[in-house]
Amino acid sequence: xxxxxxxxxxxxxxxxxxxxxxxxxxxxxxxxNVSFSIKSGETLGLVGxxxxxxxxxxxxxxxxxxxxxxxxxxxxxxxxxxxxxEMMSIRRKMQMIFQDPYASxxxxxxxxDIIRESMVxxxxxNENERREKIKELLDIVGLNSEQANRYPHEFSGGQRQxxxxxxxxxxxxxxxICDEPISALDVSIQAQIINTLEDLQKKYNLTYLFIAHDLSxxxxxxxxxxxxxxxNMVEVAESNELYMNPQHPYTKAxxxxxxIPDPDKSKKKKRIMLEGEVPSPIKPPRGCKFHPxxxxxxxxxxxxxxxxxxxxxxxxxxxxxx
Amino acid sequence: xxxxxxxxxxxxxFYTMAGEVKAVNGLDFSVRKGSTLGIVGESGxxxxxxxxxxxxxLGTNGKIKEGSILFNGEDVxxxxxxxxxxxRGNKIGMIFQDPMTSxxxVLTVGYQICESLIKHKNMSRRQAEKxxxxxxxxxxxxxxKNRLNNYPHEFSGGMRQxxxxxxAVSCNPQLLIADEPTTALDVTIQAQILDLMKRLQSxxxxxxxxxxxxxxxxxxxxxxxMVMYGGNMVEKGSTRDIFYNPKHPYTKGLLRSVPNPDxxxxxxxxxxxxxxxxxxNLPKGCPFSPRCPNTMKICLMKNPDLMEFENGQKARCWxxxxxxxxxxxxx
Ligand SMILES: Nc1ncnc2c1ncn2[C@@H]1O[C@H](COP(=O)(O)OP(=O)(O)OP(=O)(O)O)[C@@H](O)[C@H]1O
Ligand SMILES: Nc1ncnc2c1ncn2[C@@H]1O[C@H](COP(=O)(O)OP(=O)(O)OP(=O)(O)O)[C@@H](O)[C@H]1O
Ligand code: SF4
Ligand SMILES: [Mg+2]
Ligand SMILES: [Mg+2]
Numbered sequence: 001x002x003x004x005x006x007x008x009x010x011x012x013x014x015x016x017x018x019x020x021x022x023x024x025x026x027x028x029x030x031x032x033n034v035s036f037s038i039k040s041g042e043t044l045g046l047v048g049x050x051x052x053x054x055x056x057x058x059x060x061x062x063x064x065x066x067x068x069x070x071x072x073x074x075x076x077x078x079x080x081x082x083x084x085x086e087m088m089s090i091r092r093k094m095q096m097i098f099q100d101p102y103a104s105x106x107x108x109x110x111x112x113d114i115i116r117e118s119m120v121x122x123x124x125x126n127e128n129e130r131r132e133k134i135k136e137l138l139d140i141v142g143l144n145s146e147q148a149n150r151y152p153h154e155f156s157g158g159q160r161q162x163x164x165x166x167x168x169x170x171x172x173x174x175x176x177i178c179d180e181p182i183s184a185l186d187v188s189i190q191a192q193i194i195n196t197l198e199d200l201q202k203k204y205n206l207t208y209l210f211i212a213h214d215l216s217x218x219x220x221x222x223x224x225x226x227x228x229x230x231x232n233m234v235e236v237a238e239s240n241e242l243y244m245n246p247q248h249p250y251t252k253a254x255x256x257x258x259x260i261p262d263p264d265k266s267k268k269k270k271r272i273m274l275e276g277e278v279p280s281p282i283k284p285p286r287g288c289k290f291h292p293x294x295x296x297x298x299x300x301x302x303x304x305x306x307x308x309x310x311x312x313x314x315x316x317x318x319x320x321x322x
Numbered sequence: 323x324x325x326x327x328x329x330x331x332x333x334x335x336f337y338t339m340a341g342e343v344k345a346v347n348g349l350d351f352s353v354r355k356g357s358t359l360g361i362v363g364e365s366g367x368x369x370x371x372x373x374x375x376x377x378x379x380l381g382t383n384g385k386i387k388e389g390s391i392l393f394n395g396e397d398v399x400x401x402x403x404x405x406x407x408x409x410r411g412n413k414i415g416m417i418f419q420d421p422m423t424s425x426x427x428v429l430t431v432g433y434q435i436c437e438s439l440i441k442h443k444n445m446s447r448r449q450a451e452k453x454x455x456x457x458x459x460x461x462x463x464x465x466x467k468n469r470l471n472n473y474p475h476e477f478s479g480g481m482r483q484x485x486x487x488x489x490a491v492s493c494n495p496q497l498l499i500a501d502e503p504t505t506a507l508d509v510t511i512q513a514q515i516l517d518l519m520k521r522l523q524s525x526x527x528x529x530x531x532x533x534x535x536x537x538x539x540x541x542x543x544x545x546x547x548m549v550m551y552g553g554n555m556v557e558k559g560s561t562r563d564i565f566y567n568p569k570h571p572y573t574k575g576l577l578r579s580v581p582n583p584d585x586x587x588x589x590x591x592x593x594x595x596x597x598x599x600x601x602x603n604l605p606k607g608c609p610f611s612p613r614c615p616n617t618m619k620i621c622l623m624k625n626p627d628l629m630e631f632e633n634g635q636k637a638r639c640w641x642x643x644x645x646x647x648x649x650x651x652x653x
Contacts, residue, residue, distance in 0.1 A: 220581040257510045
């Protein structure tokens with residue numbers, strides 16, 4: 001199967017301005033040379049420290065942000081430099097489910113208006129068809145059609161997140177970026193949403209980029225997992241492989257910090273503590289960006305930035321130890 | 323006195339256009355001095371409202387209708403706002419669920435941390451700033467000295483949350499109430515924050531209430547766990563008892579819903595079907611009955627009382643009542 005989405009050497013820098021003239025004095029290098037691909041119908045999990053550039057990566061891939069450098073391919077078509085108008089038909093196929101179900105739904109619109117809006121924007125269906133479609137979508141995400149005329153604040157967090165999913169599905173997307181879609185929900189509802197996402201994926205051959213801090217859930221839903229550190233991708237592998245056999249010193253520390261929902265096992269667990277301070281994306285360290293916190297660093301780590309290398313069986317890592 | 327906090331028969335409601343939202347309905351619980359209570363439960367089950375009731379920040383439409391809340395033996399329910407201000411941010415440290423709304427967007431982060439140190443601890447600005455730098459570095463903010471002059475919007479979501487944590491612990495509170503303190507954080511920073519809380523506890527005997535959806539977090543940090551559903555406690559016990567010997571069907575369902583990352587072959591997750599109850603129209607019987615796999619006739623008619631066991635574990639479920647169980651037909 002081919003890649004639905006491919007990203008090559010993607011960079012996104014945010015200028016920091018100062019003074020009344022708005023002179024650019026520096027850049028936040030939020031995403032700094034990231035490459036990955038996602039096969040059609042599969043899920044790539046994206047994990048890493050808070051502030052490492054996950055959300056920015058997601059938003060840049062669907063061009064909610066203009067990339068600073070690099071290439072983005074959708075179905076092998078280079079979409080990096082498409083104008084907004086040219087993007088219109090492709091944008092419909094790329095949707096995003098946001099982290100915060102409270103902030104991302106317009107409080108003054110009913111649920112059915114919220115779902116209808118995106119169909120209207122993309123000029124899909126006539127009004128009758130839209131009404132049918134809304135019913136169908138509510139059913140798919142597990143809400144009943146009586147609830148269609150309610151407002152977001154009348155729903156629980158889990159129900160709101162379903163409204164967000166229904167809205168994303170309304171325009172028949174192929175690629176959905178799920179940015180922390182479940183972290184605000186209790187685990188019994190998290191499991192409902194994840195099962196729904198998986199069922200939909202099978203039914204419509206959807207492709208997901210799944211961003212989350214809950215590594216157990218990421219592992220559950222993803223085929224592959226990519227680990228980011230300070231704007232770079234440091235390790236990518238099949239999810240079982242990454243979980244069982246992590247290689248990068250940062251990935252090892254990250255996995256060792258997963259809290260285990262079992263008090264006795266949790267007490268016995270050995271955590272790898274990271275030394276040193278989290279560096280700033282404005283003045284990232286030279287060489288390997290992880291080197292100030294890495295206990296295996298060698299001289300070369302402080303001088304040269306390691307590139308992603310394939311260790312075989314599609315396990316890629318950016319570290320001078322390999 | 324070994325309880326820092328004793329909540330008895332707490333009823334808190336919000337008055338909305340649609341009617342009275344009974345967010346907390348007759349809640350009883352206590353927190354032992356120097357211990358950590360974890361609160362888990364359905365989203366919308368009243369966890370945050372419980373915390374907001376304790377510090378009396380319920381807004382204009384929220385009201386404590388009944389009950390008492392003893393902090394250090396003193397009931398705060400009838401206390402005036404200026405008394406509450408001497409507690410909040412001082413003896414009671416608070417980390418709110420939404421860091422966006424609880425930081426002031428037009429004041430620098432440094433100013434906001436120093437404010438309470440100057441007010442409650444009589445520090446000079448210079449002393450407060452020094453302490454603020456220490457606090458920011460303890461919560462893992464890089465380059466803390468320069469970051470003091472930033473405004474909240476210049477921080478990522480996770481960084482804002484850490485600023486909230488720094489403010490909450492700044493005055494060495496006797497009780498720290500943390501509502502989802504680590505949800506927006508990656509696991510390495512989360513571990514660092516949990517360590518910070520444990521250290522605070524062992525050095526200053528701080529009591530902690532932590533609200534979270536992450537069962538791994540409560541397994542790590544809590545001495546006791548309270549499980550909430552539909553505005554009340556459905557189970558409470560020691561952390562080990564809750565994990566290894568849960569009594570309430572909701573607690574059991576929660577524990578089953580968690581994915582097991584050690585499994586190599588993917589299995590479907592086991593959620594609890596159905597939706598949380600509507601607090602405008604709570605069901606007459608047990609609020610969990612519409613989703614419970616074991617519902618009996620009596621469950622639909624009457625909300626069960628709290629049953630207490632020898633080990634101190636408590637649960638609210640008709641299945642635990644021998645008579646009801648013998649008579650009850652599962653429907
Ligand atoms: N619009 C923006 N303007 C300036 N800087 C930004 C902007 N958006 C993000 N940043 C910065 O870019 C970096 C990466 O942010 P991003 O939101 O992508 O992180 P993240 O990995 O999603 O973190 P989290 O896990 O906390 O959500 C951060 O340092 C952040 O402060
Ligand atoms: N200001 C308010 N006005 C009206 N209803 C409110 C208000 N604040 C909370 N509620 C309602 O009270 C109930 C309990 O809310 P609470 O915030 O305590 O839930 P929670 O257990 O903290 O959930 P979550 O895990 O999603 O944070 C919810 O049904 C909520 O809609
Ligand atoms: S490249 Fe060097 S510093 Fe970076 S992770 Fe590998 S060993 Fe550590
Ligand atoms: Mg993000
Ligand atoms: Mg809450």
